[in-house]
Structure formats: C-alpha cells, structure tokens
Amino acid sequence: xxxxxxxxxxxxxxxxxxxxxxxxxxxxxxxxxxxxxxxxxxxxxxxxxxxxxxxxxxxxxxxxxxxxxxxxxxxxxxxxxxxxxxxxxxxxxxxxxxxxxxxxxxxxxxxxxxxxxxxxxxxxxxxxxxxxxxxxxxxxxxxxxxxxxxxxxxxxxxxxxxxxxxxxxxxxxxxxxxxxxxxxxxxxxxxxxxxxxxxxxxxxxxxxxxxxxxxxxxxxxxxxxxxxxxxxxxxxxxxxxxxxxxxxxxxxxxxxxxxxxx
Numbered sequence: 001x002x003x004x005x006x007x008x009x010x011x012x013x014x015x016x017x018x019x020x021x022x023x024x025x026x027x028x029x030x031x032x033x034x035x036x037x038x039x040x041x042x043x044x045x046x047x048x049x050x051x052x053x054x055x056x057x058x059x060x061x062x063x064x065x066x067x068x069x070x071x072x073x074x075x076x077x078x079x080x081x082x083x084x085x086x087x088x089x090x091x092x093x094x095x096x097x098x099x100x101x102x103x104x105x106x107x108x109x110x111x112x113x114x115x116x117x118x119x120x121x122x123x124x125x126x127x128x129x130x131x132x133x134x135x136x137x138x139x140x141x142x143x144x145x146x147x148x149x150x151x152x153x154x155x156x157x158x159x160x161x162x163x164x165x166x167x168x169x170x171x172x173x174x175x176x177x178x179x180x181x182x183x184x185x186x187x188x189x190x191x192x193x194x195x196x197x198x199x200x201x202x203x204x205x206x207x208x209x210x211x212x213x214x215x216x217x218x219x220x221x222x223x224x225x226x227x228x229x230x231x232x233x234x235x236x237x238x239x240x241x242x243x244x245x246x247x248x249x250x251x252x253x254x255x256x257x258x259x260x261x262x
Contacts, residue, residue, distance in 0.1 A: 013110065034088065179212065183222055183225045
C-alpha cells in the first residue's frame with residue numbers, strides 16, 4: 001500500500017533533500033545519545049549532550065555541532081514530534097530491534113533514503129545488491145537536482161544504512177538479507193501508517209510494513225503480542241481490524257492523523 005501523504009506536523013518530511021547526502025542513519029551515534037539521556041530529555045538536552053558533553057566522542061567542536069545538526073534532521077530528537085516520540089518509547093523495549101526502528105524513523109524523515117527503498121526491498125533473500133539500480137531509483141525521484149558526485153554519495157550512505165539495519169550484508173559485495181519482525185518494529189511500522197491516516201487491515205500492508213520482510217498474517221500475529229505488551233491496541237475479528245495508539249498520541253494528534261488521507 002503506497003501512500004503519498006507525509007504530514008510534516010506529525011514528524012514526516014517530504015521533498016527532494018535529505019540527510020543521506022552526507023550521513024547514514026548513524027545507529028551507533030543514536031544509540032549512545034539515547035543511552036546518555038534520561039527520561040524527559042528535550043531537544044536542547046540532546047544537543048547539549050552532543051556538543052557540550054561530547055557523549056559521542058567527536059574530535060572537534062565543529063564535528064560535534066554538525067553531528068547534532070544531522071541527528072536532529074534525521075530523528076527530530078524532540079518528543080513533541082510523534083515520530084520521534086514513538087521511536088524513543090519503543091527503543092528501550094527491544095535492543096535487538098533498534099537498528100530497524102532507526103531505519104523506519106529515518107525513512108519517514110529522509111525522502112532520499114525513502115527513494116532507495118525499492119532497490120533494496122525488491123530483492124530476494126540472498127540476491128546481490130545493485131548500486132546502479134539504487135542510483136537509477138534516486139535519479140527518477142530527484143531528477144537533475146543532484147549531481148553525479150552527490151548522487152554517488154547518497155547511494156553509498158543509503159547502502160550503509162540498509163546494512164546497519166540488517167537488510168543488506170557484506171562489505172564490498174552486498175547481498176539482500178531478510179530480517180525478522182518483532183513487536184516493537186511492527187508497532188513502529190503500523191504507527192507510521194496510522195499517522196498517515198490509514199486504518200484497519202491496510203495498516204498491515206504499507207510500505208513501512210514491507211520493510212519487515214513478512215506477510216500481513218504474520219504481522220497480525222506479532223501485532224497481537226505488541227498489544228499485550230502495551231505498545232498499541234490491536235483487535236482483530238475476521239476481516240475487521242481495529243488499531244490505535246492512545247499512549248503514543250495526544251487527542252489532537254489522533255484527530256489530525258484520522259484526517260491524514262482526507
């Protein structure tokens with residue numbers, strides 16, 4: 001299920017620019033940053049931790065400032081932004097799924113990374129990764145906006161991001177690897193579709209769920225486990241599926257999300 005609606009007031013980004021012109025999803029940096037911050041950390045707290053406290057161990061002040069800027073672009077680092085709020089809450093619940101959670105969040109917030117998804121997710125398990133196919137997908141998306149050098153840099157960074165998430169393996173010659181969905185990654189995938197305005201069984205068939213290399217039937221079973229864990233509310237009776245996120249969204253955000261496809 002492809003959806004072109006990316007509500008920026010709920011945390012998405014659209015357009016033809018993105019962080020992958022210079023960085024990857026930076027899973028190690030994000031992990032260290034979130035581990036260093038306590039509950040209730042604000043964006044200012046996160047930036048201070050990077051720039052002033054140097055929790056990421058960067059060598060120079062300029063590198064620290066640039067890293068703070070890129071992480072903020074990619075993740076918002078602000079719990080008033082629903083995409084980051086969901087990421088932060090799910091992050092601490094499942095260490096093994098953190099890289100996939102980071103990827104999902106980044107796909108929501110970096111249109112360039114999002115444009116590379118078909119070149120990875122369309123591969124069979126074990127199939128060789130084709131850099132030229134990814135470059136072609138990016139060119140089709142951005143047109144002539146990026147020169148060849150920048151385009152090549154985005155491909156390198158995106159390939160690294162998909163490797164960090166586990167969807168690609170190998171160093172020089174990469175190949176596709178299917179990942180296993182977990183209650184937290186299923187929750188994040190469904191959440192992203194939910195705040196786009198989708199409802200019911202469509203939430204198990206989105207581009208976000210495609211990232212999990214699974215079927216709607218399996219995702220439904222895992223979603224029930226996620227519901228029991230309190231990550232969302234999921235009920236299914238035959239073809240009727242009810243999903244909501246009362247603990248992830250304010251009433252106003254829920255109302256906004258419900259009109260996302262309007």
